[in-house]
Amino acid sequence: MEMKKKGMIHMSMKIREIDEHVITRAIIQKAMEDWMNIAETDVVVVGAGPSGLTAAMYMAKAGLKTVVFERRLSFGGGIGGGGMQLHKIVVESPADRILKEAGCKLEQLEEGLFIVDAADLMAKLASKAIDAGAKIILGVTVDDLIYREEPPKIVGVVVQWTSVIMAGLHVDPLGVKAKAVVDCTGHDAEVLSVASRKIPELNIAIRGEKSMWSSHAERLTVEGTREVCPGLFVAGMAVAAIDQTPRMGPIFGGMLLSGAKVAQLVINSILGDKGLKVT
Ligand code: 48F
Numbered sequence: 001m002e003m004k005k006k007g008m009i010h011m012s013m014k015i016r017e018i019d020e021h022v023i024t025r026a027i028i029q030k031a032m033e034d035w036m037n038i039a040e041t042d043v044v045v046v047g048a049g050p051s052g053l054t055a056a057m058y059m060a061k062a063g064l065k066t067v068v069f070e071r072r073l074s075f076g077g078g079i080g081g082g083g084m085q086l087h088k089i090v091v092e093s094p095a096d097r098i099l100k101e102a103g104c105k106l107e108q109l110e111e112g113l114f115i116v117d118a119a120d121l122m123a124k125l126a127s128k129a130i131d132a133g134a135k136i137i138l139g140v141t142v143d144d145l146i147y148r149e150e151p152p153k154i155v156g157v158v159v160q161w162t163s164v165i166m167a168g169l170h171v172d173p174l175g176v177k178a179k180a181v182v183d184c185t186g187h188d189a190e191v192l193s194v195a196s197r198k199i200p201e202l203n204i205a206i207r208g209e210k211s212m213w214s215s216h217a218e219r220l221t222v223e224g225t226r227e228v229c230p231g232l233f234v235a236g237m238a239v240a241a242i243d244q245t246p247r248m249g250p251i252f253g254g255m256l257l258s259g260a261k262v263a264q265l266v267i268n269s270i271l272g273d274k275g276l277k278v279t
Contacts, residue, residue, distance in 0.1 A: 034135060041065045043266055044157050044178040045134075046142045046191050049077020050252050051236025052184030053125040054098060054259025055266075060132035062267045062276035067176070068134060071141040071162045076122030077186060078237075083250035087118045092218070095253030098260060102128045121252070141165055142191060145232070146175050147199055154181050154195070154231035180266045182233040184259070189241035192234060202229045209240035209247050217246040218254035225258040227265055235262035 043059050045052045048070035060066045074080070082088050091099060093112035100106065102124040106114045130136060143165065144158035160173040183191035189206055196204040217240065224239040235258040240247060248254060260278050267275035 034137075037065070038067050038135065038137070038176060039174075040177045041067050042178065042270055043067070043180045043182065044069065044142070044176060045182045045184055046157065047071075047077060047184035047186060047236070048075035048126065048136055048138075049184060049186055049236060050079055050121070050125065050255035051238075051259040051262070052077070052182070053122075053129050054256045055182055055184060055235055055263045056134040056136070057102070057125065057129040057132055058260055058263035058276070058278045059266055060129060060134035062263070062271065062278075063133075064267065064270060066129075066134040067178075068129070068136045069140045069142050069157070069159060070136060070138050073138050075126045075136055075138065076118075079118050079122040079125075079252070081250075082118040088250075089116050089118050089121050090114070090251045091116060091256065092251060092253040095256040098256045099124075139163065142185075143173060144194055145181065145191065145199070146177065149201075151230060152199065152201055154229065155179075157181055157191070178231075179270050180231055180233060182235060182262055182266065183228075183238045184236045184262075186237045187241060187247075189234070189238035191232070192228065192238060192242055195229070195232060202232075204228060204242065206241055207244035209237065210244055211246060212249055213246035214248040214251055217248035218251065220245040221248070221254040222257045222261060225261045225265070227269065233262050233266060235259050 042064040045068040091114045141162045142157045146156035156177040224243045264278040
């Protein structure tokens with residue numbers, strides 16, 4: 001008979017036996033069900049950094065079918081590195097509201113200035129986005145766009161397993177249709193880069209970010225968050241890459257507010273006035 005002691009976890013330790021083929025079938029069937037849905041979606045967010053996760057959280061909350069493709073096998077982007085690998089992230093007002101909404105443990109250092117653990121920020125943002133209904137697919141790289149002419153419009157992305165790209169194999173990718181694509185790929189603005197090289201009629205130029213000027217950069221990133229051409233939106237540090245505005249270093253309010261702003265723009269563009277108001 002099991003003794004129940006105070007403070008102990010009471011759980012049977014008899015592990016159920018599951019055959020290998022059952023595991024395989026479960027993974028394949030459920031992953032394919034997801035991919036059948038992903039093939040045609042409302043929004044594709046490229047990159048699961050702070051701007052992408054915030055955008056995904058609000059767009060999913062608004063009821064948009066939202067998928068985030070992240071190249072790495074982990075989410076968080078530049079959050080995990082904190083400031084020079086010190087595990088703290090600085091956030092200024094009014095972005096603290098977003099972190100409170102995500103359930104982060106914030107410490108106020110002075111009026112309008114907050115600090116949060118990097119792991120807390122990345123885990124809670126991702127968790128809220130998933131809870132709201134967003135799918136985060138790890139290990140998938142967006143390496144091209146799907147477009148239409150007259151009028152020019154972005155209507156989806158081309159995806160490939162990151163491992164295939166790393167192996168240098170020639171494997172044809174798959175296309176995912178979306179009403180909106182959001183470039184949240186950070187400093188290299190990878191999606192906009194593809195658009196600038198391969199769809200010249202869109203007239204997108206990647207000029208590259210300027211050197212550091214934190215407060216200026218924070219404001220300009222949020223101001224520059226926009227729909228770059230029909231169907232293609234930009235948020236986070238990718239904004240600095242096309243606008244040639246400064247970098248800000250490890251202060252993240254601008255990334256969060258940029259994610260929230262792009263979410264509102266996408267919601268308005270797909271759902272019109274009846275969509276959720278993010279702020
Ligand atoms: O770099 P990242 O964190 O972008 P962000 O949201 O935030 C920038 C800050 O982290 C920081 C800063 C502000 O304080 O200067 O750097 O603008 O996250 C971008 C994510 O996109 C992924 C990449 O792995 C990272 O997790 N990514 C980049 N290119 C692709 C991609 C791609 N082509 N396909 C899929 N994921």
